[in-house]
Amino acid sequence: MAVLLLPSLCVYSQIEQLTKMSEHSLMFGGGPANMLDTYISPYSYTGWGLRLQFDTHRKLKMMNGTVSRYSLFDLNGAFLKNHNKNVNSYGIGIRYSMAWLKSINTKSEAFTFSFGPQISGFFGGLAVFRSGNNPANPQANIAIDATAHADYSFNVKNRKWKVKGQLTVPLFGAAFSLNYGQSHYEMFILGNYDRNVVFAHPFNMPSLRYRFTLDIPVGRHESTFRIGYAGQMNQSKFNNLKFHSYTHDFMIGYSKSIYKK
Amino acid sequence: MKRINSLLIISLLLPLSFSLNSCVHEDEYENSRLGNFEALWKIMDEHYCFFDYKKQEICLDWDEVHTRYSKMVNETMNNDQLFEVLCKMIGELKDGHVNLSSPFDYGRNWSFHEDYPLNYNDSIVNLYLGHDYRISSGLKYKILDDNIGYARCESFSNSIGSGNVSIMLEHMASCVGVIIDVRNNGGGDLRNAHTLASHFTNEKVLTGYISHKTGKGRNQFSTPEPQYLSPADEGIRWQKKVVVITNRRCFSATNDFVKCMRLFPNVTILGDNTGGGSGMPFNSEIPNGWVVRYSSVVMYDAEMRHTEFGIQPDIPLQMSGKDTDMALDTYIEEARKLLSRKIND
Numbered sequence: 001m002a003v004l005l006l007p008s009l010c011v012y013s014q015i016e017q018l019t020k021m022s023e024h025s026l027m028f029g030g031g032p033a034n035m036l037d038t039y040i041s042p043y044s045y046t047g048w049g050l051r052l053q054f055d056t057h058r059k060l061k062m063m064n065g066t067v068s069r070y071s072l073f074d075l076n077g078a079f080l081k082n083h084n085k086n087v088n089s090y091g092i093g094i095r096y097s098m099a100w101l102k103s104i105n106t107k108s109e110a111f112t113f114s115f116g117p118q119i120s121g122f123f124g125g126l127a128v129f130r131s132g133n134n135p136a137n138p139q140a141n142i143a144i145d146a147t148a149h150a151d152y153s154f155n156v157k158n159r160k161w162k163v164k165g166q167l168t169v170p171l172f173g174a175a176f177s178l179n180y181g182q183s184h185y186e187m188f189i190l191g192n193y194d195r196n197v198v199f200a201h202p203f204n205m206p207s208l209r210y211r212f213t214l215d216i217p218v219g220r221h222e223s224t225f226r227i228g229y230a231g232q233m234n235q236s237k238f239n240n241l242k243f244h245s246y247t248h249d250f251m252i253g254y255s256k257s258i259y260k261k
Numbered sequence: 262m263k264r265i266n267s268l269l270i271i272s273l274l275l276p277l278s279f280s281l282n283s284c285v286h287e288d289e290y291e292n293s294r295l296g297n298f299e300a301l302w303k304i305m306d307e308h309y310c311f312f313d314y315k316k317q318e319i320c321l322d323w324d325e326v327h328t329r330y331s332k333m334v335n336e337t338m339n340n341d342q343l344f345e346v347l348c349k350m351i352g353e354l355k356d357g358h359v360n361l362s363s364p365f366d367y368g369r370n371w372s373f374h375e376d377y378p379l380n381y382n383d384s385i386v387n388l389y390l391g392h393d394y395r396i397s398s399g400l401k402y403k404i405l406d407d408n409i410g411y412a413r414c415e416s417f418s419n420s421i422g423s424g425n426v427s428i429m430l431e432h433m434a435s436c437v438g439v440i441i442d443v444r445n446n447g448g449g450d451l452r453n454a455h456t457l458a459s460h461f462t463n464e465k466v467l468t469g470y471i472s473h474k475t476g477k478g479r480n481q482f483s484t485p486e487p488q489y490l491s492p493a494d495e496g497i498r499w500q501k502k503v504v505v506i507t508n509r510r511c512f513s514a515t516n517d518f519v520k521c522m523r524l525f526p527n528v529t530i531l532g533d534n535t536g537g538g539s540g541m542p543f544n545s546e547i548p549n550g551w552v553v554r555y556s557s558v559v560m561y562d563a564e565m566r567h568t569e570f571g572i573q574p575d576i577p578l579q580m581s582g583k584d585t586d587m588a589l590d591t592y593i594e595e596a597r598k599l600l601s602r603k604i605n606d
Contacts, residue, residue, distance in 0.1 A: 041546050042287045042304065083292070084550030086364075130552060131544035132450075179483065181308060181474030181557040183541050185451060192471070192486045206283035235285035240476045244285045 022058040025226055027051075027213075027253030033078040034246040035091045037126040039137035039178060041082065044244075045089045045126065049078030051230060051249040053211075063102065068114065070099045070149070076232075076247060080126070091245060093124030093139075093234070097168070099147045115148035118168060122234075126245070133183040139236070139243060141200055143173030162215040162224070170207050175200040177238035198238045208233040215255055222257045292548040294343050298334045300547040301347055301361070302327050307477040310540055310559045311356065314567050319355055323479075326353050344368065344551075351553070356569070357512055358542040362552040373536040373571070374509035380533050380580045381444045381508050385590045386413065395432065398425035400457075402432070409597050410439035414457065417449030417514040426460045427496025438502035438600030440593060441522075448513025448538065458521040459493040461503055461528060466490050468521045470561040485561060490521050503528045504596040507574055511535035519572050520562050529599060530574040532592050537571040 033049035055072040059065060078091035097120035104113045120143050127136035147168040153160055178187055179194045186192045198204070213228030227250075234245045290296035290303075306323060315321035330350040334343070344361070348368030351359050361368035389411060394403040399419035402412040410433030433439055441457075448454075470485035492498055505522050507530060516535045522528045540556020547553060562568050576595070584591040 036285070036287060038287055040544075042300070043289055043546065043548070044286075082546060082550060083548065086550040087546060087552070128544075131542070131554070133541050134543040134557070179473065180476055180481075181310065181543070182483070183473060183543070183558050185541065186471060186473060186486070186558065189452065190471070190486070190488065194473070194475070194483050202283075206285070235283070237285055242285050242287055 021257060021259055022056060023255055023257045024056050025054070025213075025253055025255035027053045027226060027228065027230075027251040029228075029230065029249040029251030029253075031247065031249040033080060033091060033248075034244070035078065035080055035089070035126045036242060036244045037137050038242045039134060039180075040089070040126060040128050041087075043082055045080035045082055045087075045091075045128075047078055047080030047089075049076055049091065049247055049249065051076040051247070051251065053230065053251065053253075060100075066103045067116075068101045068103070070101055070118075070147075072097050076124075076249070078247070087128060087130065089126055089128040091124070091126045093122065093245065095120055095122040095124075097121075097145065097147075099145070099168075101147070101149060110153045112151045113148070114150075115146070118145040118147045119143075120145055120168075120170070124245075126243075133185060135184065137178045137241060137243070138176065141170075141173055141175035141205070141236075143170040143175075143200060143205075145170045159217040161217065164211075164213045164215065164228075166209075166211045168209040170200070170202070170205055172199070172201045173205075174198070175205065175236065175238060177236070177241060177243075180240045195239060200236070200238075204238060205236045207235050211251075213251070218254075222259075224255050226253045226255050227251065290548050294334050294336050294338050295331075297343065297547045297549050297551075298331060298347065298350075301351070301553060302330075304545050304547070304553055305351065305354070305359075305555055306479070308474060308543065308545070308557055309354065309359075309555050310474055310482070310557055311354070311567075311569055312479045314569060315354060315356075318570065321353060321355075326350060340365070347551075351555075356540065356556055357536065357538050358540050358554060358556045360554040362554070373512065373538070377509040377533065378579060379508065379510070380592065381510070382580070382585060382590065385585065385588055386442070386593075388588055389590065389593055395429070397429055398422060400425065400429055402429050404433060404436055405597065407597055407601060408436050409600050410436040411442065411593065412439060413442045415446055417446065417451075417453040417457075417518070419449070419453070421453040421456050423456060423460070423493050423496045426457055426493070430460060430497040430499050434497075436501070438504065439499065440504050440506060440596045440600070442506045442593070443511050443515050443518060444506055444508040444532065444592070445510045446512075446515040446518075447510060448515050451514045451517055454514040454518035455490055455521065456493075458518055459490055460497065461499050461522060462490065462492050462525050463498055463500075464492065466521070466524050467563050468524060469517075469563050470565055471558060472561070473558045482559070485559075485565065488560070499527075501527065502600050504599055505530050506592045506596060507532040507535050507572075509533050509536045509571070513538040516568055516572060517560060520568055523572065523575070524563060529576060530572070531576045531596055531599065532574050532578055534571040534573055534577075535568075537569045539568040 030050045036044040052075045074095040099118035101114035101116040125139040211230045215224035230249045236243045290300040352370035472485040541558035543557040581591045
């Protein structure tokens, strides 16, 4: 259903010039990270990571203004060690996603709920530079996700505060993965393909991304100070290789709303 | 519209519920003596690529190895004792690419060269090189008195560029032939080995096949992919005779270099068997942090034969004690005779 809805949504995105309001936010944070890639090691690596997120939420005119477009650029890096702290590894992830969200009438001005399909692209992985033949299994995927956003506004000393929750679940897509014992030499020097692009679905890529934020108004009413938590549970099982990346980041930043005629 | 909303909510909730209940994790062994033993055995069991071949050649039974060595492990052992048992266990594979690294030792089975004569004397080779030899990208070379080029390649770890090889061959252009001495070259980067070899062929040559593990089963392998070596795109391609000198310490990428060179019509391999090492090594680790290396990718020769236990030379030869006493290198002398004879023929 998400796919069926996409073409019509793309058409409506052409009338962006009629956008009534947009919200931009920039957040930065960090927190613990836990990563596993059985291409490199059968053991999880743990450590700390940093995350940068930039998102834009823009209302569209389609469906009587009940549809909005949300885009998120997400960059994270992590420095990790094995259980014995004698091997270092580095995790990195870059994701860009764009969602079209349909608002539901909640019969409450304070509470809004919207959901819809999302397209996302990701590149990242875990690297351990102790071997030239299997230093990392680059993870890359393009997926159709389902995403939902919920906002709740409330007043504190006549200023409007807002709590926001976001939840995203990948549905299906295409993913790149090296094969079980395939070396970098075979893949990247000889170019030997061996089922390296696989169909991804919730059974082999059961993942979850969520974010909760609190907007605290500062200065003029268009700007807010934002604090929050971003959690990601990215997992995959491709070509008999297992991968997971669990991150919990505590974020701070700001958001700014822009009004247009 | 309500139906669409319901479907979208279901499309969110179904995978959400699945994701929340589906943690992707790997069973981990505890960091005990037995846990480390089992972890190492399992890593090899699921990833090592030569079980069938070693069963055939050296009667290796990996399950029997587990039974035999598990009796030697107990929780009262110290690190040295555990390391010794684990190294002996992986030593059963008789593979120079299988190693266990700890902070205090490097476990290995180097019987591929330790059980054989070295057939190399560094001091004598230095007499041939003298003081006026040239060095280019790790290749030491000079023209010997009888107008034969001599190139010593000690490692394929250093980057070797086509330009460097061409400069060397241009310098030797007037020579009647060239000797490539790869004795004691323990390998390095395959690309460097292939770059050097590509200057000795005029045609694209099928040099072998490559296959990797595709799963935990001992027989799970990808379809072997052919490997070709193309002539060097730029620079000089050597058209005269070549003798490649080998010994048991020619391992890994050097083994592959010899595997390629022996296919060329103007090349003769002279010396002792190479050491082998046709598996491409991967790294992993066991719970106590010791790093294990193992062969994961099989590289066959052009006839789909293993070269894991080495390649026989065209002209087998052992160093003569009499020559050594006279500060002569039997291999270099024989190669010179061979090249002189060929040019006279």
